[in-house]
Amino acid sequence: MTSHVLAIDQGTTGTTVLVLDSRLALRAKVNQEFRQIFPRPGWVEHDLEDIWGSTVSTIQRALREAGVSGRDVAAIGITNQRETTALWDRRSGRPLHHAIVWQDRRTTDACAALKAAGHEPAVREKTGLVIDPYFSATKLRWLLENVRGARERAEAGEAAFGTIDSFLVWRLTAGAAHVTDTSNASRTLLMDLRARRWDRELLDLFGVPPNVLPEIRASSEVYGTTKNVKGLPDGIPVAGIAGDQQAALFGxxxxxxxxxxxxxxxxxxxxxxxxxxxxxxxxxxxxxxxxxxxxxxxxxxxxxxxxxxxxxxxxxxxxxxxxxxxxxxxxxxxxxxxxxxxxxxxxxxxxxxxxxxxxxxxxxxxxxxxxxxxxxxxxxxxxxxxxxxxxxxxxxxxxxxxxxxxxxxxxxxxxxxxxxxxxxxxxxxxxxxxxxxxxxxxxxxxxxxxxxxxxxxxxxxxxxxxxxxxxxxxxxxxxxxxxxxxxxxxxx
The missing domain is CATH 3.30.420.40 (ATPase, nucleotide binding domain)
Structure with a gap:
């Protein structure tokens, strides 16, 4: 029987996993908090290994609470804290730095400089967003400029960027899928809102090499299947992604x-x-x-x-x-x-x-x-x-x-x-x-x-x-x- 859906809600302070059956009966709900890291005033970071550990743990506990096994799961859906920016090594999967959280304000001066240079009207027209540290682009640029070797690896295609949905799909599929969906991509300041693709002019403006980016996909499709995830069998489709507020609208x-x-x-x-x-x-x-x-x-x-x-x-x-x-x-x-x-x-x-x-x-x-x-x-x-x-x-x-x-x-x-x-x-x-x-x-x-x-x-x-x-x-x-x-x- 594979009529259950497992939903991962990866939030700012913790990870929640729900198990639902096809009649929308809630079979289990499990939450686990993880560390908040504040290196300096106005800086907020997450350890990606803490996020992954909380995800694996809550999946295992939720399946036990629901009384079902991984073989009973027909699909996995992911919703996530938006704008939080991750960078990891494509070969090992290891993070190159802590993720920079959406609340982080370290790029305030960089955003002010872009505004002062007159870039905001064009950026807003293309993306629907304002230039602000809230969004991912200046966070990614900070990582590329401040983590030793990050830019070189990114330009060589050896590093991968993503919002948290991308990182989770990467880990769930053992690196087979480097993807995001349109709802998350639209929160990066790097995607053309109407064309729904990475925009070369925006990439140049924010200093982002194309080789580091995930593929933009739909919000409901099979991106890959589970592999080498503790507590889950291989082969479960990972098949839904949306940023948290968009997911709530759909929900x-x-x-x-x-x-x-x-x-x-x-x-x-x-x-x-x-x-x-x-x-x-x-x-x-x-x-x-x-x-x-x-x-x-x-x-x-x-x-x-x-x-x-x-x-x-x-x-x-x-x-x-x-x-x-x-x-x-x-x-x-x-x-x-x-x-x-x-x-x-x-x-x-x-x-x-x-x-x-x-x-x-x-x-x-x-x-x-x-x-x-x-x-x-x-x-x-x-x-x-x-x-x-x-x-x-x-x-x-x-x-x-x-x-x-x-x-x-x-x-x-x-x-x-x-x-x-x-x-x-x-x-x-x-x-x-x-x-x-x-x-x-x-x-x-x-x-x-x-x-x-x-x-x-x-x-x-x-x-x-x-x-x-x-x-x-x-x-x-x-x-x-x-x-x-x-x-x-x-x-x-």
């Missing part, structure tokens, strides 16, 4: 243009399916590939909020008014409204569409009657307001409304937050039965490529909504809330 079955999902984690990521043509943003959003399947590429608009769950963490750790994050909803429900209290949780500046890094958090409307419950409720509302601003920018750019707004991530389990989000957006918010949608997306992509699921419609039919939040707020009340929010944002 939420947002297959139609206009459909969107928001992942509420420490921060929040909002992606909207915009169809088969990319949409360039004038409001600070990013254009990106969502996925490529069967020769057709779907694009997305992406916006992120620096703060979501982190605002609740601040109530817990900074103010001490709650003992655990889950207490915030109970506290907030002690009052019927936040009254005139508005909290702009700009605890790390304001991201899209405001892009004000100098902004700081603001609490307005406090009086003698203000309680901890009012502040808790205003905090949840502040998170929803930030997402509303992103969503409004996205709806304007895409030129279409959200037919549905799907949510995942830890904070989506807060009913008060989700209802207020639906009220602000004036769109139904749907929370899925399985909120592990990132790994679910990777599993879907792999299962589609190997026949576990017939097509996307079969997946859509099997998608289950745990709770639907219908908008209930009257238009006049919504406008009153938004007017208070806009005044508070101006003061942030």
């Amino acid at each position: 939420q079955a947002c297959f139609r243009p206009g459909e969107a999902k928001c992942t509420y984690g420490t921060g929040a990521f909002l992606l909207q399916n915009v169809g088969t043509e990319p949409v360039q943003s004038s409001r600070g959003l990013l254009a990106t590939v969502a996925w490529t399947i069967g020769g057709e590429t779907t694009y997305a608009l992406e916006g992120s909020s620096f703060i979501a769950g982190a605002a609740v963490q601040w109530l817990r750790d900074g103010l001490g008014i709650i003992k655990s994050a889950s207490d915030v909803e109970t506290l907030a429900r002690e009052v019927r409204s936040s009254e005139d209290v508005v909290f702009v949780p700009a605890l790390a500046g304001l991201g899209a569409p405001h892009w004000r890094p100098e902004a700081r958090g603001v609490i307005r409307g406090i009086d003698r009657g203000t309680t901890a419950a009012h502040l808790a409720r205003a905090t949840l509302e502040g998170v929803a307001f930030l997402i509303f601003d992103l969503a409004e920018a996205m709806r304007a750019e895409a030129g279409r409304p959200f037919p549905v707004f799907r949510v995942d991530g830890g904070a989506c389990q807060n009913d008060l937050l989700m209802q207020f989000q639906a009220d602000l957006l004036d769109v139904a918010v749907e929370r899925p039965r399985m909120i592990e949608t990132t790994a679910l997306g990777a599993a879907f992509l792999a299962g589609l490529a190997t026949g576990v699921w017939k097509d996307r419609e079969e997946i859509r039919r099997s998608f289950k909504v745990q709770k639907r939040f219908e908008p209930k707020m009257k238009p006049v009340e919504r406008e009153q809330h938004l007017a208070k929010w806009r005044k508070a944002v101006q003061a942030a």
Whole structure:
């Protein structure tokens, strides 16, 4: 029996493996954290051997928990922390340096120099991205310039670059496949967004030799089969790849243009399916590939909020008014409204569409009657307001409304937050039965490529909504809330 799909969700702080059967029953979920390495202020690295070790370990534990063997696995799907940059030796497979994590800011000056030289408009037109240390290109250039012998090996075809998906496929296939998918390649600053191939002018700009690059492939196809992986038999197809946010969009079955999902984690990521043509943003959003399947590429608009769950963490750790994050909803429900209290949780500046890094958090409307419950409720509302601003920018750019707004991530389990989000957006918010949608997306992509699921419609039919939040707020009340929010944002 080979009707199970194994999904590897390789994240920033740990690796999670899910085992699903063909009916989408979750048979096992196992997570393992690994080291975070901070060589200098603003530098963040991962040891690729730590990542690989956590991957092998979680695969073995997940199969044991599911009560199945590797022979029962029909396909493996991979989703990964995006932009994190790896470089390894093609012959031995050994890393040439620690991976440079997406959070790393060591190339800030290099990015500033490229902007000052006037390169950003052309780069943005080709890639849909801005020049920023967040993305992979300047990280790769740093490795090539600072690791002894790296550039020479890269130019000679002896070194391999990849985001974490590439590295995992390389290891799973014993070096037989050096690939990435379009969604991850679109986050490197090196791929032409429309042509979906490495762009020679971008490679020259960032000093990247072509010989170091992986082959860009679709998000759902067989890239190779397992070989010499401890705990797995040889021959299992590795058949699905997508960056974590794109995988969550797919896992939420947002297959139609206009459909969107928001992942509420420490921060929040909002992606909207915009169809088969990319949409360039004038409001600070990013254009990106969502996925490529069967020769057709779907694009997305992406916006992120620096703060979501982190605002609740601040109530817990900074103010001490709650003992655990889950207490915030109970506290907030002690009052019927936040009254005139508005909290702009700009605890790390304001991201899209405001892009004000100098902004700081603001609490307005406090009086003698203000309680901890009012502040808790205003905090949840502040998170929803930030997402509303992103969503409004996205709806304007895409030129279409959200037919549905799907949510995942830890904070989506807060009913008060989700209802207020639906009220602000004036769109139904749907929370899925399985909120592990990132790994679910990777599993879907792999299962589609190997026949576990017939097509996307079969997946859509099997998608289950745990709770639907219908908008209930009257238009006049919504406008009153938004007017208070806009005044508070101006003061942030």
